[in-house]
Every structure is written in C-alpha cells, then in structure tokens.
Amino acid sequence: MNCAEFVELVTEFLDGAMGEPTELRCLVHLARCEGCETYLDQFRQTSAAVGALPGPNLPPAVRDQLLGAFRGLPRD
Structure with missing residues (x-):
C-alpha cells in the first residue's frame, strides 16, 4: 500500500468498514x-x-425547504 491508497481508505479504516486483508x-x-x-x-x-x-x-x-431541494437533486 502506498500513501495515496491509504489516504483514499482512511475513513473506512477509522470506521472499521474494510475487510481484514485491507485493514x-x-x-x-x-x-x-x-x-x-x-x-x-x-x-x-x-x-x-x-x-x-x-x-x-x-x-x-x-x-424543510432545504430538505426538499436536496430530495429533488438527481442521483448519480
């Protein structure tokens, strides 16, 4: 693993949301x-x-207005 890969995975690492080999x-x-x-x-x-x-x-x-605006946004 290099630094760029680690930075990309840091949130998953902290959340404990990755498989054992990656961790x-x-x-x-x-x-x-x-x-x-x-x-x-x-x-x-x-x-x-x-x-x-x-x-x-x-x-x-x-x-309520903000939530309505976000609900109306297209999903990727």
Whole structure:
C-alpha cells in the first residue's frame, strides 16, 4: 500500500468498514510511514472537533425547504 491508497481508505479504516486483508495492509503501511501516521492522527482530531460542534439552528420552514431541494437533486 502506498500513501495515496491509504489516504483514499482512511475513513473506512477509522470506521472499521474494510475487510481484514485491507485493514492489515493499512496497519503495515502505518507502521512504516510516519507521514500517514500523522495524517491519521490529524484526521481523528479533525473528526472529533467537527463532531463536537453544535448542529445548525434552522427554523423548521428553512430546514424543510432545504430538505426538499436536496430530495429533488438527481442521483448519480
């Protein structure tokens, strides 16, 4: 595994949503790559900080309007 592959898979790695062989490849890469270890730590910190932010305080009518607009978007 190289750094670009790890960066692409970091969310799955943190969520525990990958198969054992891929997870093992990530762990081996992390053991050898200080840069990706730092990236993983920064990703964890950022995720925790964003998760601690309060949710938006939208009036119900605005929330409904936004949800309606997103429902109307085409799906890829």
